[in-house]
Amino acid sequence: MNTVTSHLELRSVSKTYVNGADSVRGISFGAAQGEFVVLVGPSGCGKSTTLRMIAGLEEITGGDIFIAGKRVNDLHPKDRDVAMVFQNYALYPHLTVYENIAFPLTIRKTDKATVDREVRAATELLAITKHLDRKPKELSGGERQRVALGRAIVRKPQVFLFDEPLSNLDAALRTEMRVELKALQRRLGTTMVYVTHDQTEAMTMGDKIVVMNKGQIEQTATPRAIYDEPATAFVARFLGAPTINMIAGTVDAATKTFSSNGFSVDLSELGAKAGGEVILGVRPEHLRPGRVQTADAHSIVGEVELVERLGSATYCHIGCAFAERGRLALTLRPDDDVPNIGDRIAVVPTSRGLHLFDAASGLRIL
Numbered sequence: 001m002n003t004v005t006s007h008l009e010l011r012s013v014s015k016t017y018v019n020g021a022d023s024v025r026g027i028s029f030g031a032a033q034g035e036f037v038v039l040v041g042p043s044g045c046g047k048s049t050t051l052r053m054i055a056g057l058e059e060i061t062g063g064d065i066f067i068a069g070k071r072v073n074d075l076h077p078k079d080r081d082v083a084m085v086f087q088n089y090a091l092y093p094h095l096t097v098y099e100n101i102a103f104p105l106t107i108r109k110t111d112k113a114t115v116d117r118e119v120r121a122a123t124e125l126l127a128i129t130k131h132l133d134r135k136p137k138e139l140s141g142g143e144r145q146r147v148a149l150g151r152a153i154v155r156k157p158q159v160f161l162f163d164e165p166l167s168n169l170d171a172a173l174r175t176e177m178r179v180e181l182k183a184l185q186r187r188l189g190t191t192m193v194y195v196t197h198d199q200t201e202a203m204t205m206g207d208k209i210v211v212m213n214k215g216q217i218e219q220t221a222t223p224r225a226i227y228d229e230p231a232t233a234f235v236a237r238f239l240g241a242p243t244i245n246m247i248a249g250t251v252d253a254a255t256k257t258f259s260s261n262g263f264s265v266d267l268s269e270l271g272a273k274a275g276g277e278v279i280l281g282v283r284p285e286h287l288r289p290g291r292v293q294t295a296d297a298h299s300i301v302g303e304v305e306l307v308e309r310l311g312s313a314t315y316c317h318i319g320c321a322f323a324e325r326g327r328l329a330l331t332l333r334p335d336d337d338v339p340n341i342g343d344r345i346a347v348v349p350t351s352r353g354l355h356l357f358d359a360a361s362g363l364r365i366l
C-alpha cells in the first residue's frame with residue numbers, strides 16, 4: 001500500500017446505495033494540511049454523498065478514507081475528528097447561542113472554564129459575542145450560519161466539512177460570508193472540504209477544486225488551471241460565465257486548421273496533435289468584435305440578439321447557428337463600441353485562449 005501523504009485522502013472511494021444507484025464511482029483526491037478543497041458539480045453528481053462518506057454519515061461501499069494518516073472507514077462519525085456544517089445550520093431551537101456553540105464540548109463533559117474560554121474565543125472570532133443569550137429564531141440567516149460555524153470551531157477538528165453552507169443566504173450576504181469564511185480558514189489553518197454547485201464560490205474560495213460529474217472526477221486542479229486549462233469539455237462548460245463558446249468542427253491533420261461551416265482557425269502554432277472531429281472552445285473574453293465589411297473566413301458574422309450590461313462588464317450575444325446553443329457570447333472591453341440588438345457584427349477569436357476537445361471523448365487536445 002502507498003503511504004498516505006495528504007492530511008485527508010480518498011482512495012478509489014465508491015458508493016452504491018441499496019437501491020442500486022452508483023452515486024460515487026471510485027474517486028480519489030487529497031487535501032493537504034490547511035488546504036481548502038472545493039467539491040463542485042451539477043446537482044446529483046455525488047458531492048454530498050462524498051462529503052457524508054468522509055464524515056462517516058454514509059457507509060462507503062469501496063475504497064479507503066484516511067484522516068491524519070489514519071484509515072477511518074470503520075470509525076464512527078464522532079471518532080473521525082471532523083466537524084460538519086450543514087446548509088440548514090441544524091441548530092437546537094430551544095438552546096441559546098452560547099449553549100448551541102458549547103454543545104459539542106458539553107456532551108464531552110469538558111470542564112466549565114474550558115467551555116467558556118472556547119465559546120468566547122469562537123464567538124469573538126465570528127463577531128457574534130453580543131448575541132450569546134439569544135435563541136436561533138432571534139437571529140438573521142447570516143448570524144445562524146456563524147453560530148453553526150462556532151459550534152464546529154470549538155471542536156478543533158482535523159477537518160471541517162461544509163455542505164452548501166451559504167445556499168440559504170441572500171446574494172449580498174453570500175458574497176460577504178464567502179470572504180469571511182475564506183479569511184477564517186486562513187486564520188484557523190484547518191483543512192476544509194467544501195461542497196457547492198456555485199462556480200463563483202468554487203473559483204473564489206478553493207485552493208483546489210475537484211470537479212465532479214456523474215459520480216466521477218473530471219478534474220482536480222487550482223481554480224486558475226481549471227479555468228485556463230480545463231481537462232474536459234464538461235469542465236470548460238461548467239466553470240465560467242457567460243458559458244464558454246463551443247463550436248463543433250474538424251481539424252485537418254495536414255494543415256492543422258480547424259474548420260466549421262466556412263469558419264476556420266489556424267492551429268499550427270499551437271501544435272494541435274491530432275486531426276478529426278473536435279470541439280473548439282473559446283471563452284467570451286477571447287472573442288473580439290470586428291468589422292463586418294472586412295470579415296473573412298477567420299471571423300463569424302452574426303446578429304446581436306442580446307446585450308447584457310452588468311456595470312462592471314458588458315456581454316454581447318450574437319446568433320450563430322453552428323455554435324452550441326445557437327449563439328456566441330463575447331465580453332466587450334471598456335473602450336469597445338456597444339452594438340444594438342439587431343446589428344450585424346463580426347467576431348474573431350484571439351490566438352491565445354483557444355481550447356480544443358476531442359468530440360467523442362470530450363478530452364482536452366490543446
Ligand code: ADP
Pocket residue numbers: 017018019021023041042043044045046047048049050
Ligand atoms: P449532489 O450532492 O452532487 O447533488 P448527491 O450526493 O446528493 O449529489 O446524490 C448523488 C446521487 O445519489 C443522486 O443520483 C441521488 O439521487 C443519489 N442519492 C443520494 N442519496 C441517496 C440515498 N439516500 N439513497 C439512494 N440514492 C441516493
